Amino acid sequence: MSVEFAGTDRYVATDDLKLAVNAAATLSRPLLIKGEPGTGKTMLAEEVAAGLGKTLHAWHIKSTTKAAQGLYEYDAVSRLRDSQLGDARVHDIGNYIVPGPLWECFTADAQPVLLIDEIDKADVEFPNDLLRELDRMAFDVYETRQTIEARHRPIIIITSNNEKELPDAFLRRCFFHYINFPDKDTMADIVAVHFPDLKKRLLSDALDLFFDIRAVPGIKKKPSTSELIDWLKLLLAEDIPADSLHSTDNDLPPLHGALLKNEQDIHLFERLAFMSRRGRR
Amino acid sequence: MLIDFFYALRDGGLKTSITEYLALLEGLEAHVAGLSIDSFYVLARTCLVKDETHFDRFDRVFAAYFKGIEQVGAEGVAIPDEWLEKLAELDLSEDQKAQIEALGGWDKLMETLEKRLAEQDERHEGSNKWIGTAGRSPFGAYGYNPEGIRIGQDTGRHRRAVKVWEQREYADLADDRELGTRNIQIALRRLRRFAREGAAEELDLDDTIASTARRGGQLDLVYHASRRNALKLLILFDVGGSMDDHVAACEQLFTAARSEFQHLRYYYFHNFIYEAVWDDNKRRRQESLPTTELCRTFGSDYRVLFVGDATMSPYEIAYPGGSVEHWNNEAGATWLTRMREAFPRSVWLNPVPDERWDFTPSIEMTRRLMDDRMYPLTPAGLTEAISALSRPALPSGVGQ
Known part of the structure; x- marks a missing residue:
């Protein structure tokens, strides 16, 4: 062989x-x-x-x-x-x-x-x-x-x-x-292959956010691996700090355009973010 | 070898063919998989299952068939013959036992197994085939219980096949539909409506000749768009309740339609059309599509098939609030008429045999609402329905 x-x-x-x-x-x-x-x-x-x-x-x-x-x-x-x-x-x-x-x-x-x-x-x-x-x-x-x-x-x-x-x-x-869609660990490997010097915390936050978005019920077009990689590329290029990924005053994750490709999904996501903020108060 | 496994798969509802089985044996002979049960699982699945919706069935058969065998490779332990034999008594049918006897009985099998074990130890030493287990036993993390069923799971990145088939990860992919949709497919093929759409990229021979002749023999090429199936189809399925008896027929229709049409959309309803339909039965409470929006979204060039047994209490059709599930402000009949106005090319397919239609008042009512455009869900009925679809018809009540 x-x-x-x-x-x-x-x-x-x-x-x-x-x-x-x-x-x-x-x-x-x-x-x-x-x-x-x-x-x-x-x-x-x-x-x-x-x-x-x-x-x-x-x-x-x-x-x-x-x-x-x-x-x-x-x-x-x-x-x-x-x-x-x-x-x-x-x-x-x-x-x-x-x-x-x-x-x-x-x-x-x-x-x-x-x-x-x-x-x-x-x-x-x-x-x-x-x-x-x-x-x-x-x-x-x-x-x-x-x-x-x-x-x-x-x-x-x-x-x-x-x-x-x-x-x-x-x-x-x-x-x-x-x-299969890769699990979190495999996904971290894939990202490491593409962005070897990505900050660890940014990566883990971004991955959490990514899998959260995928788990939102009713999302029309689930973001895929290639979209995650594009998004990370953008995050790196814009030098977004890891904190802003889970800030509460923003409705949507930064540079969401790379992940959500459908205006219904963006509306849905805004609604959910609004509801979760209201729920917290 | 593995003949029983092959038959177990077939008994388990997988349409595994002899060629595929032989391919698996060929793979084993060529040592593509190494000799661990994990890689055997992957190899067998790669060779024998060609549809991810059948992975779950495969996992179930595999788990039942190879229960306990996974330890055999682990540390080269001797196999307690008694419990294997006992296990076999539990899992194998009389037929299968007879087949094993024909193969030379348990002793012979054990011999082969042990031989393989020896081989595996050798390969395990300097080979990189063992997955992510450098320096530790592949099953070190696992405990055993006396019956030899593994407990405890490895959740690391090296997704182990054992875990996959035991967790039945593919359970929600299985749609359990029946195969044999060929005759429906052929009936549906009559629905094809070819149209020349899009870019002109096919040589139009007739026009080229005519045009060349007109220009006195000077070559003039004429192109036209190629023909493609431009038919748009919307199918609305009744689900749940009395439709459970007809699931197989509906699935066949669905499978056939899906492979035949590029523009195919489908939604579900329960018993009768009311103000909303949905496309995912699990999440129907959260996500439904208002029927008015459905009519707006899809143009009147969509053909609509309603698929339902129309068997219910007449109140569910005729009165506001008649639905068994929720309060509907407007009667089902109103909604169906609206749908028919929006989609003049619509028919109702009924899985109930047509000789029984007269005995159910609600079928009679639905049929009247459809102006007789109701057909039984049989190849013959489907052919009739399809010829009816080519004639648009507005509901008879409209305009009064």
């Missing part, structure tokens, strides 16, 4: 996650990652590539993405234009086949990491259309009658935000890991 992902100095991976990555890499199965937004799903692929010293091929999925685009695209428009201009290239159809991310992965010299980001954004049939390619690690190019076969089975990481259910047949071929 050559691969052994152990997190990197910029990314705190839980032991569960490391094991899931290593299992998927060793058995060459795609690894499906789900979890709350902002828990570092997409970053994982980048860090796996960095940690194992492999190149990353990212394929970001949009609602209009078709499975075939991951393999290759036939650029009919260029060919049409070239035929009008009398370009000699036009006689070889191979000149107009544009390789997609999967093709590039399959023909890479060393084992690459392939990220299929936000697979749930695509059409319902999208994952099913990829089954054969992921199973066989090969596909045919109809236009040129070639078969592209993977020279090294890539490590495939797929992320999903759970907007759609994925088909069973697809799930059966994947390994699955759900990234």
Whole structure:
């Protein structure tokens, strides 16, 4: 077993996650990652590539993405234009086949990491259309009658935000890991990785406040890890003292815009702060 | 090996397939997990469970199946055969016992187990696979009781798998819905209404040819926006009370709808539509959405499905204050009519079989209020309902 992902100095991976990555890499199965937004799903692929010293091929999925685009695209428009201009290239159809991310992965010299980001954004049939390619690690190019076969089975990481259910047949071929929202201790580790010289008291106060906000019932968009890190960045940049984080005369935490992204949430929070102040009097 | 565990998972309601089971065995053979029960748990879950809502079921089966085994790796203690055997009597069915006999009986199993133990000790020495336990025994912090069930918990940052499955951390993720929603999904697919919306990025071949011809062969490319499903759907579910019998059917509908539509919103109500609905049953008392706001928020281009058995006392529909739960100033019938005015494309799906509708006055009343746009919650009924959704209809009382 050559691969052994152990997190990197910029990314705190839980032991569960490391094991899931290593299992998927060793058995060459795609690894499906789900979890709350902002828990570092997409970053994982980048860090796996960095940690194992492999190149990353990212394929970001949009609602209009078709499975075939991951393999290759036939650029009919260029060919049409070239035929009008009398370009000699036009006689070889191979000149107009544009390789997609999967093709590039399959023909890479060393084992690459392939990220299929936000697979749930695509059409319902999208994952099913990829089954054969992921199973066989090969596909045919109809236009040129070639078969592209993977020279090294890539490590495939797929992320999903759970907007759609994925088909069973697809799930059966994947390994699955759900990234939990980190607990306070893991969160402190994550913050330490990003801000090594953050004052201890500011950090613990900020974390308390952050988890308090997450626990407020009815909040529409719970702040996530990446938002916490942005907020801390701001706090540091503004040099906010730790005391002001739990001062009572302010309705909202300082620089709340980084944490609360929805005006209903801000109103809710103001109301709660008002009520708690009234309750104290 | 682990065949019983595989079947225990399937009995526990997980649709684990043979491929996934074989993947687990392959993983064990490749030693990806080390040999502690913690990493085995993670590996098994990674291979066998593909939906976080099923983690809880997995945890339950895992805990029941591997109860006590966690000590086996701890300090290389000899396993008291009697209590394992006794434990097995408690936990295993007759079938499973027969299967164990077929595998060579307890002695053989114990032998394998001990062999693995020896192996694990070796790996434990110079390997970094043991999680966060440098210099101390992985189970040092734990006490044992005579039956071998661990008490005391480690709450450190190294989240131990043991803790996870015993605390059933994923309990609130389980939605216990049934699978097999394919036929509903296909029925719902008829609801798709494709529209060309958004940026023009697809080559419009017909127009390109026409336009090129018009310009005397000079290539002129014409693009149009790609087709996507633009249908917006709002589903209102009746929950609680008499609806408990129909939970499975509603969940199927919900699962199918969720995977089919991008613009899907859902709310709950109890028995009948009154002045508020809510989207989280746990917090319905604190957070509800006024029905008037619902009508304002969602445009009249939303299709609305009411899903409910409409089985209640007629007072709950016809009179102010008729609700069983709270005082409603206006009658349910008024609210339903308002909803229908706001959303002309609405139908009522009823999980009660339609041959029984005539025997329940409240169903009859609701049906009249819906102007007959009530359909049974079956694939056939759903197909009818969907064709009805394409015809807008204002309530018959409006304008009088």
